[in-house]
Amino acid sequence: MNARPSCLSISGLTAILPNGSRVLRSVSLDVKPGEVHALVGESGAGKSMIGKALLGVLPPSVRQVEGSIALEGTELETLGAAARRRLIGARTALIPQDPLTALNPSRRIGPQMSDRLTHILGWPAERARNRIREMLAEVHIREPDRVIAAYPHELSGGMRQRVLIAAAFAAEPRLIVADEPTTALDVTVQKQILRLIADLQRQHGTAILFVTHDLGVVAKISQSVTVLYAGMVVERAPTPALFATPQHAYTRALMAATPRYTDPASSLQPVGSAVLAELALEVQNADNEWKRAHG
Amino acid sequence: MADPLFTVRGLKVSLPDMTRKPLLGSAPMLDILHGLDLAIERNCITGIVGESGSGKSTFGRALVRLLEPSAGSIAFDGREIAHLPETELKPLRRDLQMIFQDPMSSLNPRRTIGAIIAAPMRHHGLSDRIGERVAAALTRVGLPEDFASRYRHQLSGGQRQRVGIARALALEPKFVLADEIVSGLDVSTQAQILTLLDQLASEMGLTIAFISHDLSVIRRLCRNTIVMRAGRIVEAGPTEALFAAPREDYTRELIAAIPLPEIDDDWLTR
Numbered sequence: 001m002n003a004r005p006s007c008l009s010i011s012g013l014t015a016i017l018p019n020g021s022r023v024l025r026s027v028s029l030d031v032k033p034g035e036v037h038a039l040v041g042e043s044g045a046g047k048s049m050i051g052k053a054l055l056g057v058l059p060p061s062v063r064q065v066e067g068s069i070a071l072e073g074t075e076l077e078t079l080g081a082a083a084r085r086r087l088i089g090a091r092t093a094l095i096p097q098d099p100l101t102a103l104n105p106s107r108r109i110g111p112q113m114s115d116r117l118t119h120i121l122g123w124p125a126e127r128a129r130n131r132i133r134e135m136l137a138e139v140h141i142r143e144p145d146r147v148i149a150a151y152p153h154e155l156s157g158g159m160r161q162r163v164l165i166a167a168a169f170a171a172e173p174r175l176i177v178a179d180e181p182t183t184a185l186d187v188t189v190q191k192q193i194l195r196l197i198a199d200l201q202r203q204h205g206t207a208i209l210f211v212t213h214d215l216g217v218v219a220k221i222s223q224s225v226t227v228l229y230a231g232m233v234v235e236r237a238p239t240p241a242l243f244a245t246p247q248h249a250y251t252r253a254l255m256a257a258t259p260r261y262t263d264p265a266s267s268l269q270p271v272g273s274a275v276l277a278e279l280a281l282e283v284q285n286a287d288n289e290w291k292r293a294h295g
Numbered sequence: 296m297a298d299p300l301f302t303v304r305g306l307k308v309s310l311p312d313m314t315r316k317p318l319l320g321s322a323p324m325l326d327i328l329h330g331l332d333l334a335i336e337r338n339c340i341t342g343i344v345g346e347s348g349s350g351k352s353t354f355g356r357a358l359v360r361l362l363e364p365s366a367g368s369i370a371f372d373g374r375e376i377a378h379l380p381e382t383e384l385k386p387l388r389r390d391l392q393m394i395f396q397d398p399m400s401s402l403n404p405r406r407t408i409g410a411i412i413a414a415p416m417r418h419h420g421l422s423d424r425i426g427e428r429v430a431a432a433l434t435r436v437g438l439p440e441d442f443a444s445r446y447r448h449q450l451s452g453g454q455r456q457r458v459g460i461a462r463a464l465a466l467e468p469k470f471v472l473a474d475e476i477v478s479g480l481d482v483s484t485q486a487q488i489l490t491l492l493d494q495l496a497s498e499m500g501l502t503i504a505f506i507s508h509d510l511s512v513i514r515r516l517c518r519n520t521i522v523m524r525a526g527r528i529v530e531a532g533p534t535e536a537l538f539a540a541p542r543e544d545y546t547r548e549l550i551a552a553i554p555l556p557e558i559d560d561d562w563l564t565r
Contacts, residue, residue, distance in 0.1 A: 187346070187549065188549065213482070215482075216553065216555055219557055220554045240558050257485070257486040258482050259489075259511040259515045260555050260557075261510050261538060261550065264515050264538075268485075268489055268490060270487040271483040
């Protein structure tokens with residue numbers, strides 16, 4: 001029935017720090033082809049770590065010790081380092097959080113955008129240039145030639161994020177990791193960028209792993225969602241179901257802590273001590289089980 | 296509003312535009328605020344909302360006179376302060392306190408929390424019973440007294456922001472400027488800090504200007520709201536009325552752009 005493999009399938013992903021403590025605790029999740037899957041949690045929950053493990057750019061102190069990551073059915077572990085890099089480079093792309101630090105301030109936009117296409121995918125320069133121009137039009141940039149010749153500081157925050165979105169979609173990746181792509185933006189610009197990502201994602205049939213801390217953004221952009229706490233999957237659900245009937249007390253607590261202008265009378269509730277105790281117990285049980293299994 | 300704490304008339308602020316500064320010579324001036332007229336009510340929280348570049352932080356800094364306006368007047372508690380020299384401002388500084396966005400950069404890493412909270416008290420001549428005063432300030436924001444001997448790096452983000460609040464309130468100021476003080480925090484911590492601020496404001500009868508880009512937070516916390524854009528006031532008034540019936544398109548646009556945590560299929564295309 002379900003013949004197409006998941007676009008991204010992560011199972012039992014575990015990563016540890018040098019002191020042995022786990023930053024990712026047997027994380028499993030699936031991103032179906034062409035869907036937006038949100039990865040939501042508070043700071044330190046390990047959401048960005050998952051994206052980094054996939055792209056093979058974990059910080060030097062963090063070591064992946066267990067678990068498998070499969071991209072369209074291909075297990076990354078079965079590949080050599082070079083083949084893995086080629087596959088990641090051809091099939092995935094990243095939209096980073098902060099467009100200013102992601103762009104080199106001393107190079108023009110055009111060459112920075114085409115690097116991926118010419119260096120990693122080996123496109124001829126002419127083809128890469130045309131593709132960049134095409135993509136800039138797709139992200140509604142009216143004067144592509146001006147932007148191609150500009151330096152990052154000459155563009156606004158929203159424009160820079162458009163440039164990075166265009167660059168991410170340029171090589172037609174199957175999966176894009178979007179790491180808090182609208183967190184640094186103003187709310188009206190955020191809405192435009194979310195819409196842009198949703199439109200392009202639909203038109204190109206690209207799956208997106210959308211990392212965010214904002215349940216509002218989750219509700220608006222994703223079709224399914226994984227809630228993380230302390231590197232552990234707390235809840236996984238289709239997005240409508242998560243908001244209609246959140247299963248885990250932590251998910252409900254996060255929702256109660258999020259202010260809504262439509263409901264000002266509700267007193268904001270921080271995640272309560274009972275919920276935190278329950279989470280601590282779950283983390284401990286998971287860790288004990290893991291230790292038993294690994295001597 | 297009768298007897299506001301601040302009455303601002305024709306407030307203009309210009310700052311040197313460093314991006315257009317010639318190699319030699321001074322930078323041309325750039326107008327940031329284009330003549331603001333407004334009043335800030337006593338004993339309540341007033342929200343100031345706007346996008347980046349709206350001038351909301353510049354306006355806040357002019358209110359507490361970290362910046363000198365280029366034109367206009369600022370009457371604080373009946374006294375004109377727009378162009379007071381620093382020597383005359385000094386006694387007033389006690390009544391004009393600030394809580395900063397990032398406690399990591401506004402708390403000295405080399406000093407204990409106790410020393411950080413005590414510093415403004417000593418500066419304003421309150422050197423007696425300083426230990427007691429610090430303990431009271433910590434208790435007020437819900438931190439244990441023994442935090443006085445800790446350092447910044449030993450605290451969580453929420454605890455650090457509580458220290459920032461404790462320091463600002465230790466002098467029992469007439470006015471507190473809170474500039475994006477919850478924007479770096481997780482929602483759970485944000486809920487704690489907002490609840491604390493709300494409770495302190497009503498207990499102590501504080502007048503607070505709460506600068507934020509988040510209208511949901513403003514709606515929850517502030518009695519009055521000022522919407523700013525490009526150095527001008529778009530609209531200002533009681534928060535409830537402003538949300539119930541925004542007069543300006545820009546305010547409506549800002550409100551409509553907030554992604555609420557609920558399913559709404561055509562929100563993106565509206």
